Amino acid sequence: MLWVDKYRPHTLDKVMVHMEEAQHLKNLIALGDCPHLLFYGPSGAGKKTLIMALLREMYGPGAEKVKVENKPWKVEAGTRKLEIDLTTVSSNYHVEFSPSDAGFQDRYVVQEIIKDMAKSRPLDVAGTKGFKVLVLNEVDKLSREAQHSLRRTMEKYSSACRLILCCNSASKVIEAIRSRCLNIRISAPTKEDIVSVMQHVAKKENLQLPMGLAGRIALQSNRNLRAALLSFEACYVQQYPFSENQAVQATDWEQYVTEIANDIVTEQSPKRLFQVRGKLYELLSNCIPPEIILKRLLVELMRKLDSELKREVCHWAAHYEHRMQLGQKAIFHLEAFVAKFMSIYKRFLIANFG
Amino acid sequence: MCSIVLRFGGAVETHRSSSGKLFVGCSCFTVHLLYVWQRGLRVADQVRRSPLYIPASGSWERLEAQSVFMMAGRQQSTQQWVEKYRPKQVKDVAYQDEVVKTLTNTLETGNLPHLLFYGPPGTGKTSTALALAHQLFGPALYKSRVLELNASDDRGINVVRTKIKDFAAIAVGNSHTAPDYPCPPFKIIILDEADSMTEDAQNALRRTMETYSKVTRFCFICNYVSRIIEPLASRCAKYRFKPLNEDIMTIRVRHVCQEEGIQLSPEALSTLSKVSGGDLRRAITVLQSAARLYGSSISGANIISVSGVVPDDVLDSFVAACKSGQFDKAQAVVSNIIAEGYPASQILNQLFDIVVSSPDITDEQKARILERIAETDKALIDGADEFLQLLDVASNTLGALCNLSQELTAF
Numbered sequence: 001m002l003w004v005d006k007y008r009p010h011t012l013d014k015v016m017v018h019m020e021e022a023q024h025l026k027n028l029i030a031l032g033d034c035p036h037l038l039f040y041g042p043s044g045a046g047k048k049t050l051i052m053a054l055l056r057e058m059y060g061p062g063a064e065k066v067k068v069e070n071k072p073w074k075v076e077a078g079t080r081k082l083e084i085d086l087t088t089v090s091s092n093y094h095v096e097f098s099p100s101d102a103g104f105q106d107r108y109v110v111q112e113i114i115k116d117m118a119k120s121r122p123l124d125v126a127g128t129k130g131f132k133v134l135v136l137n138e139v140d141k142l143s144r145e146a147q148h149s150l151r152r153t154m155e156k157y158s159s160a161c162r163l164i165l166c167c168n169s170a171s172k173v174i175e176a177i178r179s180r181c182l183n184i185r186i187s188a189p190t191k192e193d194i195v196s197v198m199q200h201v202a203k204k205e206n207l208q209l210p211m212g213l214a215g216r217i218a219l220q221s222n223r224n225l226r227a228a229l230l231s232f233e234a235c236y237v238q239q240y241p242f243s244e245n246q247a248v249q250a251t252d253w254e255q256y257v258t259e260i261a262n263d264i265v266t267e268q269s270p271k272r273l274f275q276v277r278g279k280l281y282e283l284l285s286n287c288i289p290p291e292i293i294l295k296r297l298l299v300e301l302m303r304k305l306d307s308e309l310k311r312e313v314c315h316w317a318a319h320y321e322h323r324m325q326l327g328q329k330a331i332f333h334l335e336a337f338v339a340k341f342m343s344i345y346k347r348f349l350i351a352n353f354g
Numbered sequence: 355m356c357s358i359v360l361r362f363g364g365a366v367e368t369h370r371s372s373s374g375k376l377f378v379g380c381s382c383f384t385v386h387l388l389y390v391w392q393r394g395l396r397v398a399d400q401v402r403r404s405p406l407y408i409p410a411s412g413s414w415e416r417l418e419a420q421s422v423f424m425m426a427g428r429q430q431s432t433q434q435w436v437e438k439y440r441p442k443q444v445k446d447v448a449y450q451d452e453v454v455k456t457l458t459n460t461l462e463t464g465n466l467p468h469l470l471f472y473g474p475p476g477t478g479k480t481s482t483a484l485a486l487a488h489q490l491f492g493p494a495l496y497k498s499r500v501l502e503l504n505a506s507d508d509r510g511i512n513v514v515r516t517k518i519k520d521f522a523a524i525a526v527g528n529s530h531t532a533p534d535y536p537c538p539p540f541k542i543i544i545l546d547e548a549d550s551m552t553e554d555a556q557n558a559l560r561r562t563m564e565t566y567s568k569v570t571r572f573c574f575i576c577n578y579v580s581r582i583i584e585p586l587a588s589r590c591a592k593y594r595f596k597p598l599n600e601d602i603m604t605i606r607v608r609h610v611c612q613e614e615g616i617q618l619s620p621e622a623l624s625t626l627s628k629v630s631g632g633d634l635r636r637a638i639t640v641l642q643s644a645a646r647l648y649g650s651s652i653s654g655a656n657i658i659s660v661s662g663v664v665p666d667d668v669l670d671s672f673v674a675a676c677k678s679g680q681f682d683k684a685q686a687v688v689s690n691i692i693a694e695g696y697p698a699s700q701i702l703n704q705l706f707d708i709v710v711s712s713p714d715i716t717d718e719q720k721a722r723i724l725e726r727i728a729e730t731d732k733a734l735i736d737g738a739d740e741f742l743q744l745l746d747v748a749s750n751t752l753g754a755l756c757n758l759s760q761e762l763t764a765f
Binding site for chain 2: 024027028035040041042045152169170171172178179182183185186187188222223291294295298302307310311314315317318319321322325326
């Protein structure tokens with residue numbers, strides 16, 4: 001079992017970062033009821049961990065007995081009848097799914113699942129009917145229509161089911177939904193938090209973790225706890241006992257992007273552009289999301305740039321990323337950015353160094 | 355008398371047994387019976403496909419489905435304060451004096467034109483419309499005389515052609531009038547959030563409005579009057595609802611605090627009215643969220659953290675970094691903002707306010723910054739990445755504040 005999963009806190013009392021939020025959540029459900037919740041924050045901040053711990057707090061260990069189900073949902077959409085295959089993770093008390101799996105049919109799926117949940121509500125010990133919880137991941141990827149239809153559904157079925165929404169950027173969730181939920185911002189853990197969590201894991205595993213190495217792992221993780229723990233484990237596999245100045249392995253795609261950045265800066269020519277295209281394709285075919293590639297590439301290029309050029313390059317990165325979202329094929333826009341960068345950089349070199 | 359409120363539909367069968375007991379059974383999967391015994395005992399129960407025994411003796415009183423929540427004992431915690439403190443009568447609506455005056459007049463005479471309410475969110479448009487309808491017809495006739503549709507109900511052109519038209523066409527009898535209420539001889543169709551109706555759907559309404567004007571009045575509610583097509587707007591009496599000023603807001607919020615037993619410091623109160631910007635609904639929702647999360651004594655910082663507003667010092671550091679002219683500093687601030695999870699759209703909103711009101715930024719600089727903010731806002735709506743867009747705004751703000759050249763290299 002990976003350390004990330006092994007040491008995931010299961011109760012609200014045991015979380016090591018966001019202790020304040022955990023305490024608030026505990027107070028919130030102490031009355032036995034909770035409003036709809038919207039968790040937002042960057043990835044690896046602990047949103048999912050908090051949600052699972054919250055469910056456990058509400059329903060006890062039963063909430064952790066999950067089964068993965070793949071079943072077809074029959075949906076009546078106006079005059080048509082659709083059948084949508086969908087994978088859900090569910091326990092007796094909650095259902096979890098990512099609407100993006102449902103593609104453009106997401107609005108029907110969300111409603112159908114909520115209706116289905118409303119039919120089978122759990123009874124608690126006292127015999128009062130409780131509510132189920134629907135955990136929706138990546139609400140920011142939910143289509144506009146689905147979000148709009150969700151707002152009515154949220155009100156209509158509020159007695160039978162509570163929604164816990166989880167997303168990276170709250171800007172992409174419409175105001176109407178945000179205002180119906182209790183918004184909880186989960187910030188990325190600070191470097192110190194990450195170091196202390198790693199020390200905690202090291203203690204449990206009986207390892208000696210030098211502070212210097214811990215600090216560098218935390219720095220490289222970009223405040224992403226999951227990434228930090230994964231690379232910590234990778235370091236352990238690579239070399240133990242740890243040495244103070246042991247190299248921290250970046251993930252291979254990151255190294256690859258660094259390589260691309262180097263290629264671009266050393267030579268600006270159509271030939272090089274062609275080579276870079278091949279490499280970008282390689283990354284894309286390994287399922288690295290294009291916007292992540294572009295972001296990483298920009299950060300890498302920025303390191304090598306003169307401050308004069310930074311503003312301009314950053315503008316074009318934002319420009320092409322925007323176009324990428326509007327367009328269909330990511331490779332065009334990635335390549336356009338690379339070409340633009342080459343042109344700017346070459347012009348700069350000629351102007352300054354002849 | 356016994357009445358049953360069904361939550362999820364399904365047929366209900368009742369029969370009286372020879373011993374005088376009343377049995378209730380139902381065919382649907384889950385049914386809730388919500389009832390109040392006249393002695394004051396409140397019971398909520400659930401039937402799962404099995405008949406439930408209810409004593410035939412004793413009397414029952416019907417409750418509105420809306421006002422009863424699933425858990426009888428936990429009613430208080432679940433009810434939205436926004437609903438709880440919604441004005442019940444037209445005259446209770448805060449701050450909209452002209453509107454209230456005209457409508458009270460209407461209530462007396464029972465003569466009503468088609469209405470068009472417009473104004474920013476949280477100013478009492480829906481509340482006024484609902485209160486008006488309730489006061490005109492009373493609880494008994496409300497269901498049969500008022501049709502309420504909002505944007506989340508399906509409101510395509512088909513609905514206009516069938517549902518709305520059918521409802522509008524029903525004749526109104528004079529026989530069933532409630533005492534105590536004016537009960538004018540027409541029905542009301544309330545179309546909430548009418549600006550999100552398609553133009554076709556609005557066009558389809560034109561003729562309906564005129565044909566059935568004898569028996570039906572329409573009430574459109576919208577934020578932007580410009581999105582209502584002219585032919586519809588010209589058929590209505592228009593009422594503008596203005597954003598609430600701080601005093602009125604304070605009074606209302608204080609009232610809610612008093613009723614709910616919440617300690618709100620003056621500092622928190624002013625933060626609350628600043629955060630909500632004249633939107634009373636938002637203010638009350640924020641207040642309720644804060645009360646749920648932090649208990650009964652609430653500080654200004656609590657309000658900020660619940661409302662999703664970005665604290666001022668974050669923006670100050672953003673502006674300071676841009677003023678310093680060092681790109682790396684600005685980049686660090688932006689990465690920090692994203693890591694903290696603040697929504698970029700909110701940052702843009704607040705940055706806009708800061709830039710516009712800042713005295714030491716020249717007009718030209720302001721123009722440059724605001725233009726980019728506008729473009730970025732559009733990009734964000736298109737789904738662009740927050741980090742890159744915010745970095746772009748930062749770099750542009752930096753350029754503007756330090757008077758760096760704006761020119762970009764062309765191909």
